[in-house]
Amino acid sequence: MKYTLCLLCTLLLVSRCIAQENDYNQHFFKFNSYLKFSFGVNEHGQLMLCNEKGELVVAKQVKGKWERLHEGLKDIFYEHLLFFNNDTGIIVSNGDFFHFIAGSTVLQTSDGGRSWERVLLTEVASRRIDDGTYLNSGQAWLFYSSGYDNSQVADKPASDTPVVRRTPGCIYYTNDFGHTWLSFKTPGNNQRFCHIFFNDQQQGLIGSLWNVLAYTADNCSSWNTLPTPLDQGKYNKTAICNRPQINNVAIWNDYFLVRQEELVFYSKRNKINWKCLPGIKDFFTDAATSSLYFVSDRNEVNKINSRLQSEKKYTQRALYLNAVCKNGSFYTWDGSHVTQYRPDGEIVSSPLYAGKSVEWQPTAVGHSGDTTYGLSDNKLYQQQTYGLNWDYNSDLPFKINKGTAMIVAGKQLLYTPGNDSLYYYGIDTKQLKKVTVQESLSAFYQQPVKSIAFIMRGSVFMKEDTVVYKRNNQQFERPQSTANETDTGWIVKMPATISTGSIDSLAGNIKNSCYQYDKIADFKFSKQEYQHCKKQINTFQLAVKAHVIPESPAADFWININNLNFDRLIDLVDSIPLLDSLKLHKILVLPEGLWSNNFVVIGPEIANLGDFMEKAYESMKKNNPGGTESPALLKYLLEATDSLTWNDCRPTPSGSWNMYNNWVQLILTNQEGHTLIIRNFRYQTYPLFSPWTVELDGYVITEKSSVLMDQFMTAMAPPLIDKEGRQHMLQKLVKAMYFSNLLE
Numbered sequence: 001m002k003y004t005l006c007l008l009c010t011l012l013l014v015s016r017c018i019a020q021e022n023d024y025n026q027h028f029f030k031f032n033s034y035l036k037f038s039f040g041v042n043e044h045g046q047l048m049l050c051n052e053k054g055e056l057v058v059a060k061q062v063k064g065k066w067e068r069l070h071e072g073l074k075d076i077f078y079e080h081l082l083f084f085n086n087d088t089g090i091i092v093s094n095g096d097f098f099h100f101i102a103g104s105t106v107l108q109t110s111d112g113g114r115s116w117e118r119v120l121l122t123e124v125a126s127r128r129i130d131d132g133t134y135l136n137s138g139q140a141w142l143f144y145s146s147g148y149d150n151s152q153v154a155d156k157p158a159s160d161t162p163v164v165r166r167t168p169g170c171i172y173y174t175n176d177f178g179h180t181w182l183s184f185k186t187p188g189n190n191q192r193f194c195h196i197f198f199n200d201q202q203q204g205l206i207g208s209l210w211n212v213l214a215y216t217a218d219n220c221s222s223w224n225t226l227p228t229p230l231d232q233g234k235y236n237k238t239a240i241c242n243r244p245q246i247n248n249v250a251i252w253n254d255y256f257l258v259r260q261e262e263l264v265f266y267s268k269r270n271k272i273n274w275k276c277l278p279g280i281k282d283f284f285t286d287a288a289t290s291s292l293y294f295v296s297d298r299n300e301v302n303k304i305n306s307r308l309q310s311e312k313k314y315t316q317r318a319l320y321l322n323a324v325c326k327n328g329s330f331y332t333w334d335g336s337h338v339t340q341y342r343p344d345g346e347i348v349s350s351p352l353y354a355g356k357s358v359e360w361q362p363t364a365v366g367h368s369g370d371t372t373y374g375l376s377d378n379k380l381y382q383q384q385t386y387g388l389n390w391d392y393n394s395d396l397p398f399k400i401n402k403g404t405a406m407i408v409a410g411k412q413l414l415y416t417p418g419n420d421s422l423y424y425y426g427i428d429t430k431q432l433k434k435v436t437v438q439e440s441l442s443a444f445y446q447q448p449v450k451s452i453a454f455i456m457r458g459s460v461f462m463k464e465d466t467v468v469y470k471r472n473n474q475q476f477e478r479p480q481s482t483a484n485e486t487d488t489g490w491i492v493k494m495p496a497t498i499s500t501g502s503i504d505s506l507a508g509n510i511k512n513s514c515y516q517y518d519k520i521a522d523f524k525f526s527k528q529e530y531q532h533c534k535k536q537i538n539t540f541q542l543a544v545k546a547h548v549i550p551e552s553p554a555a556d557f558w559i560n561i562n563n564l565n566f567d568r569l570i571d572l573v574d575s576i577p578l579l580d581s582l583k584l585h586k587i588l589v590l591p592e593g594l595w596s597n598n599f600v601v602i603g604p605e606i607a608n609l610g611d612f613m614e615k616a617y618e619s620m621k622k623n624n625p626g627g628t629e630s631p632a633l634l635k636y637l638l639e640a641t642d643s644l645t646w647n648d649c650r651p652t653p654s655g656s657w658n659m660y661n662n663w664v665q666l667i668l669t670n671q672e673g674h675t676l677i678i679r680n681f682r683y684q685t686y687p688l689f690s691p692w693t694v695e696l697d698g699y700v701i702t703e704k705s706s707v708l709m710d711q712f713m714t715a716m717a718p719p720l721i722d723k724e725g726r727q728h729m730l731q732k733l734v735k736a737m738y739f740s741n742l743l744e
Contacts, residue, residue: 027360027376029066029352031055038081038091039322039333043136047331047338048113049352050081050091056113057358062331062340062348065355069113080132082140087112090119090140090178094128104129106142108178120172120181129172130194135287138177143206145169145192169193171206171220184220188212197249199287205256207246213258229258229265229274237261238544238564250285252292253306257283261562264294266308284325291343293330295323301330301341316347362390366407373407373427375400380413380427397432398423408698409675422699440696447670449503452476454717455665456490467491474500490719498716507668509708510678510694517581518588522707525576525730533557533573533730541566557731559738572734579733587736588705588729589691666713678709 036052049066050056056070083089089112093105106120106129134140168189172181186193191208198204202219213226229235230244237244239261248259251269258265258274259282265274277294283304285292292304299317302310316339320332330341339349354360362374362381372383373393378400380393396413403417408424415423422440424433435443453468469476476498536557543549544564559569579587665679677695692709694701 027354027358028363029057029068029354029358030361030363034335036079037322037333038079039324039331040081040083040089041324041326041329041331042083042085042089043327044086045327046083046086048081048083048089049333049338050078052078054078054091054093056081057352058113059338059352059355062338063350064353066352067355067357070116080129080142082132082134083113084134084136084138084140084177088138088177089113090132090134091116092129092132092142104144106172106178106181110177119178130192131196133196133198133287135198135200137175137200139175139198139202140173140178141196141198141204142172143169143186143193143196144172144183145194171196171204173220186220187214187223187225195246195249197251197287199251199289203251205249205251205258207249207258207260209243209245211244211246211260213246213249215256226256226272227274229260229263229276232272232274234265234274234276235260235263236563239560239562240544240547241549241560242562248282250283250292252285252289252304252308255308257285257292259283263562282323284323284330286325290328291325291330293325293341303330303341303343312343312345314341314345314347316341316349365405365413368407368411368427373413375405380425393427394430396425397430398425398434406698410673410697412698414698416699424697437696437699437701440699441701444670444674444676444696445507447672447674449500449507449668450671451669452498452503453667453669454494455667456663465491467494469498471500476500476503493719494717502712502716503668506708506712507676510676510706517585518705518707519581520577520579520584523726523729525726529726529730530573530576533727533734534570536727536731537566537569537573537734557734559735569734569738572737573730575737576730576733579737584733585704587733589703590732590736664713666717680709680713 031051032055033051033053038050040048042048046058046060047062047064048056048058054070055068057066057068059066078091078093080092081089082091088108088110090106090108093107105118107116108119109116128145129142130145132140132142169186169192171184171186173184174181186206188208191210191212193206193208193212193214196204196206198219204216204220205213206215207213207228211228211230213228214223215226216223228244228246230237242261244261246258246260247262248257248264250257254269256267256269256272258267262281264277264280264283266277267274279296279298280294281297282295283292284295292308294302294304294310295318296302299319301314301316301318303312303314305311318330318332318339318341320334320339322333324331328343332339332341337349337351339347341347360376362376362379364372364374364383366373370384372386374381374383374390375396378396380396381390382393383390398415400415401417403415405413405415407427408414411427413423413425413427415425417423420436420438422435422437424435425431426433449471451468451470453466455464455466467478469478478494478496540557540559663679665677668676668678670676674697677693679693679695680691691703692706693703
């Protein structure tokens with residue numbers, strides 16, 4: 001389940017990187033998959049990146065050439081890349097997550113990653129290696145989680161009902177670069193210590209998913225359980241959906257460092273008294289304790305001295321998928337660039353320039369039909385079958401360098417160099433059309449709109465429903481019968497006709513307001529709506545105090561963080577009318593939270609693990625009687641439920657649990673076939689005022705809130721607009737102002 005969230009978060013961050021300007025005349029390394037990465041730096045400063053499929057690349061320095069060492073291994077879902085030096089290292093494979101292949105594997109290399117040998121193998125699907133740390137001397141520690149294992153049961157029943165027993169976790173230790181391993185016990189049979197830290201004195205600090213912190217001074221021979229920040233009441237646990245899990249641990253000189261949930265704390269080692277570090281979201285050091293870095297809530301990077309004081313603040317903020325501290329520096333990988341924050345204050349950042357071992361390929365910019373197109377050295381290439389050879393198509397009749405390129409409708413290449421210019425190049429016709437954004441927008445309105453289409457799609461099953469209206473004199477009419485009408489309720493509720501005046505008015509308003517920001521007064525919120533928002537906050541506060549997770553629509557107010565100041569939330573409702581238009585715009589274009597997912601479907605009536613497993617097993621027997629995959633699936637469900645947090649799920653009004661990620665769009669097509677698309681991406685169950693994206697012939701002109709668009713959709717297509725949207729907007733404003741750093 002948590003991998004689904006990792007996938008979504010990764011896609012969001014990588015898409016942010018892809019949206020930046022590209023240099024189409026450089027040769028960059030491109031992974032076959034960007035789902036999950038392991039990132040490491042060894043004692044010589046060599047950098048290594050490996051994705052979940054085992055594609056391993058290395059570079060001697062941040063701005064060096066990246067060489068491919070391995071194209072992928074048989075096992076997949078690789079994690080925890082630990083390289084002792086340029087030649088010797090280990091990597092962990094936690095099985096095939098999506099096909100429930102059992103077991104974790106530790107592989108070791110002695111030739112820099114070109115070949116690998118299995119040195120440690122487990123076969124229990126519900127158990128995995130959660131974390132690892134290492135020293136250049138050849139020592140490494142890996143935590144192998146507790147889990148359920150029916151292979152350990154001596155007297156199994158004759159029936160097909162599986163009997164499972166929980167097996168305690170352990171720490172695997174090596175002092176010979178991973179050739180041989182010892183198993184050490186950890187405190188608590190049922191604890192899953194997902195974060196571990198060991199230093200060169202073999203002192204270790206480990207933290208579990210369930211509020212357990214333990215310290216060893218003698219390499220796991222003995223353990224002392226320490227009070228956690230939550231045990232000492234150092235924060236107000238208002239995030240009642242979250243586990244009280246330890247998310248990072250470290251030993252730094254005379255201090256222990258812990259991140260519990262989203263809060264960072266420190267304490268002297270000789271007497272545990274946790275103190276919160278406000279504004280700090282994470283910390284990074286290595287087993288050699290070469291340096292310590294803090295990352296703030298605003299993604300600011302600070303180098304910290306032995307007294308936990310900032311000794312250097314860096315000018316470049318850190319947005320990353322992976323981050324490590326090594327050799328005194330702080331390194332990050334954001335999906336496109338590797339960045340090094342050096343101890344002297346210098347920052348070095350670079351994309352992954354491909355070396356000689358990496359086969360040349362152009363930068364893919366999109367596809368038309370089954371053909372993919374790419375750019376390199378001012379030339380257009382095409383690929384008929386994904387993964388095979390690229391064929392030359394043509395030289396481009398204009399200079400292309402940095403900017404954004406894509407394939408749009410009409411089999412055209414659209415290139416935008418970053419100014420007001422648009423270059424449309426016909427792939428078949430070889431004709432070039434250069435226009436400005438304003439010229440293109442004005443030209444669209446010179447021809448009457450001949451058709452309009454309302455479309456709604458849900459991304460979970462990619463089901464798309466469309467209703468099309470065609471112009472007939474002074475109105476747009478839709479067909480008498482629609483193929484989807486029997487399946488989709490919203491289509492049959494749509495009006496039979498729409499006046500041309502409504503469409504012309506909408507088109508004109510979009511043209512005139514594309515670059516204008518709405519004012520809060522334009523939304524005409526009433527006193528009753530403000531009072532209702534306050535009432536929702538008060539109801540939320542009562543639920544938190546009672547430690548009750550409401551089974552109510554997502555329109556109810558909810559923030560799942562700790563130390564919430566409810567009085568401030570109420571005060572912020574009163575400050576909404578004072579928002580200026582720029583801040584309002586910044587809030588409304590913020591992406592919505594990814595509240596839930598549908599990887600494992602759970603009903604809110606399930607109270608504990610035993611109930612869930614009983615229901616899961618009964619469901620499997622019913623849906624797959626005698627199926628060979630049931631035992632493996634059962635083991636997977638045991639593991640998934642063990643790592644489940646209520647923050648992973650969110651109830652819908654019907655009581656089901658899923659990811660609701662729809663979009664609604666309106667397509668206007670004029671007589672010459674040009675299209676103006678107005679799209680609203682929806683990431684929550686009851687959205688309304690998420691930003692509308694205006695796109696003309698493939699080019700996104702603007703992304704902004706639009707009162708006019710909301711009013712039009714409410715009047716013309718009420719089935720597509722949810723009534724709870726106005727409260728959702730007020731909630732979003734309050735939450736964003738509460739986290740004011742989001743507006744910077």
